[in-house]
Structures are given as structure tokens and as C-alpha cells.
Amino acid sequence: MLKLTNVRKVFNQGTVNEKLALDGVNLTVEDGDFATIVGSNGAGKSTLFNCIGGSFLVDEGSIFLDNRDITFVPEYRRAVEIGRLFQDPMKGTAPHMTIEENLALAYLRADKKKSVFSRISKEERTLFRERLALLEMGLEDRMKQPVGLLSGGQRQALTLLMATLVPPKILLLDEHTAALDPATADKVIALTKRIVEENHLACLMITHNMHSALEMGNRTLMMDAGRIVLDIRGEERAGMTVDGLLEKFSAGAGKKLDNDRILFSKVEG
Amino acid sequence: MSSLLSLPVAISAFELGFIYALVALALFLSYSILNIADLSTDGCFTLGCAVGAQVAIMGHPVLALFVAMAAGVCSGYVMSFLQTKLGVESILAGIIVNTGLYTVNLAVMGFSSNLSLFKCETIYSLTKDWFGPDWYKLVVSAAIVVVVCMFLKWFLGTRLGLSIRATGDNEDMVRASSINPGFTITVGLCVSGAMTALSGCLIGQYQKSCDINLGTGMVTIALASLIIGETLVGKRTVTRRMIGAVLGSCIYRFVIAIALRLHMPTECLKLVSAVIVAIAIAAPYLKDRAVFQKRKLAAASAAKGGRKSC
């Protein structure tokens, strides 16, 4: 269970560029919750993830993971329990290392007691091969190739696999399909659904696609100006349409949703 | 040509090539893999030489190798401490450590700028009878480089080694794998420092002397070797890149040997080195430019031809 209490984050405090990015966010994500997050540009969605992941410390408030206070735990330690994916497919993998080596590094999260001088074992290779095969991209036959040779979609799928190879307590997906072409994006979305379901992961997914936001997971959050303005689930969510959601947003935020990509995806969908 | 390169000249070029190859391998780790320009290399090299020389003078030439490496580890540690704990940028950290090491090295040498090893045993004098008078220095130097290469190859295949490689490739990804990049940088720089200092120690025993300015320009020379090797052998696998570093170092020594045979005054050698480095580093870029220019010319002439025809 992830719990944020009154989290505040201000960038460039005391300068003309001062920006209140998170304005007292309270959020509880239960085990097995899969919440989608939508919101206007600059609403603080990525900042929220950066605070949870530990990319920077919050100015006020606390973050608990399974009732353990992780507010001041460094990012690399949090990574044992928090898996992350970003919009940029280049961000999650080391391009000059092979697929197998990348997976081996991700697998380090499995067992902290393993000797640092041990090498990739046969069992691990078999495991990696099996998991890669599940992606259905033929990567299991390319384990000795550098990741830099893969397409963006393949890299993102691999990153997803790496983040969940050792199931994290919570998975944070920050528009992880936004940089992919529509067909590949659909594939990665399908993979995401399957992996999250199979591992019963708690998951937060930022998206600009209103349809995925309503269709995926069991909960939808909307953010604006550093606050969570809407949090729906259950029956209310089941009966919700994209237009209904936009209306609710306007009511909650007191203005129209300003996110060009969302509006674009609305026309598309 | 035969007069330019007699067998003894070739052998000594190889001897030096192998010994200095250790610095190229150190830079392979710090520069190519970790992406850190370690400017403390010069001082660290002299440190290895000075420490090794003192221990050899005490009568322990083999132990000297290990003590020198330990000194190199310390130098690498200070460098990484400045970087990862105090937030000093790597270039600056290198310059700072290098400056400090000058005094440290002088102190190790008993505040004299020269140490002579003529009266004491060295690992070379110990092995002289084993491999014959012409070859022993080459055999010993090559054997040490082979051992270091094998260690490095093994090390980079371990989990720790993989994390170090990933740190230079994508630091975010290392953090996401729950590894502290500060730790991997520290280990990498310590290992690299050990190799640089080992090289310095071997040179001291090889030349039977240690000089406070021995390491000056070392980082440039090692970089040149590394790049010559990368240009010739490519950088596809770790093994290839290590072979490249050793090969590059030997080629560099051959060029210097030939320059000396052509009666180039020794004072000019540093300039020759700088020119070689500049050429070696510029070569890949110039190659790209040449291809580009050729295509541009071809396109221009095609356009001209096209206009004429209409």
C-alpha cells in the first residue's frame, strides 16, 4: 500500500520562476489498485511520480510504502520496491549492453545477498528467455545483441519486463506509450495490462488517452495545478464516458481541461 | 626500414608498449566505460612509481607491485569521493587530485625529485635468468598485462562489472536497478587507479629510476593509445576493446621509437605525442567529414550537369 500525506513540492523557491508543482497531495493506493491518471499540461503528474520514486525529495509531507516511511530513502533504494517507466524509451535501458546484460541488472533487485562477483547463471538465462518470449517480439533469440539496436517499442516492452521481472510493490508508468506509433502503443498497452494482472501489481499510469484512462484499471484520478481534483472508481467510473469525465474535470478544477494531446486523442478515438 | 627498426629496438618498443598499455586499460575503464575523463592519471602514475620504488629499495620488488596498486586505489578513491560525495565535477576532481598528488609523490620520494633503483633488485632483475637476456623484460611485462586483461574481462562480466558498465551507459537505469551509481563509480575509479599505479611501478623498475615528472602527459598518451586501438580493432566487444588498448599502446611506442631513430631530439617528443593524439582523435571525425564532402561535391556536380542538360 502506497500512502502520500499532504505532499508539497515547490520548484525554484524564492525566485521569479517559483512554481508550486504539488499542492498538498493526499493519495492512498491499495494493493492491487490500478489507477490511471489524467490531467492538464504541467498539472504535476510527472512530479508526483518523481516524488514517489525519489528523484527528488518533497518539501513537505510524507510518503509511506507498506506503512514504512520512505520520505527520505534515496532513489536507488526505493527502486527495489518501485518500478518505473518513462515516456522516453531510451531512459530505461543501457543501449551499449546486451538484452541479457540489461535483464541481469534488473534482476539484481531480486536478491540483495547475491555476491556482486557472481555471473549470469544458466538458470537466469533460461528465465530471461522465457520472460522475453512472453513479449512475443522475438527478443528471446536476440539476447546477445545490444539494446541500442532495438526499436522504441521493443525497448519500451523490454523496460516494462525489466521493471516487473522482480515484481515491485508499485509500478509507475509515465505516459510510457506516448512516444510509440499507435500499433506498437496498443501492443505495449496490452502487455502492460497482462503483466499488471498476472502479478497483481499496484499500478499508477499517467496517460493522455481518455479512453485508456477509463478502460484500464479500476480507478481514475484527474490532476490540475498540483492537486488531485477527481478520484473515481466502482460504479461511478463504470458508467463514465469521456465527455462525462471532461465535464467532471471542469467542475472539479473550475476550468476546461487544457491538454492539447488529450483533446487530440479524444477526436482520434 | 630494417635499419630503422632493429630487433632490440622493436623489443623495447613492445616492452614499453605493454607496460604503458596498463594506463590505456585504466582509461578504458574510466573514460570509455564510465565516461569520466580522469585527469588524475598523471599523478597516479607517478605515485605508483614512487611508492613501488621505495618498497623495491627496501628489498621487496614483488610486494612493490601490490603496494603501488593499493596506493592507486587510494588515489582513485579520493577522486571518486570528490565526485560522488562532494559533488565536484569529474574534470575538476581530477585536476585537484593531480595537484595534491604532486606533493604526496614528493613526500613519498623523501622530498627529492629523483630516486635510483640501480642498487636494488627489481622484478626484472629477478627474472633475468628465467627467459634469456633478450626476452625477459618483454615476457614479464606481457605476462602482467595478460593477467590484468584476464582479470578485467572476468571483472566486467560479474554483476558488479555489469553495473559499472551500465553506469557509463545509462545512470538512471542503474539507479532503477537498485544500485547506487556513486558506489559503481567509486569501484571503477579505484580499479582504474590500481592499473595506472601498477604501470608506473613497472616503469620505475624497468628504468631503474623514478622521477617526479615521470607521469606528465601520461593521460594524453594513454588516450592516444586507446583511440588508436579503437580505430584499428573497433569497439564491439570488451575483449576487442582491451586488445585494441594494448595494440594501440604498442603502436604508439613504435612511432616514438622510429622518431628517435630519425634523430628527433628527445625534447620534441611531447610535441610529437600531442600531434599523434590530435590526429588519432580527429581521424574518425575527419573520415566522416571526407565522406560528407564527397557526397556534397557529387551532388553539386550532378546539379550542374542537370542544369546543363536542360
Ligand SMILES: Nc1ncnc2c1ncn2[C@@H]1O[C@H](COP(=O)(O)OP(=O)(O)O)[C@@H](O)[C@H]1O
Ligand atoms: N525539475 C524541475 N525544475 C523546475 N520546474 C519543474 C521541474 N519539473 C517540473 N517542473 C514544473 O512543475 C510543473 C509540473 O510539471 P510536471 O509534473 O512535469 O507536469 P505534467 O503533469 O505535465 O507531467 C510544471 O510547471 C513544470 O514546469
Ligand SMILES: [Mg+2]
Ligand atoms: Mg509529464
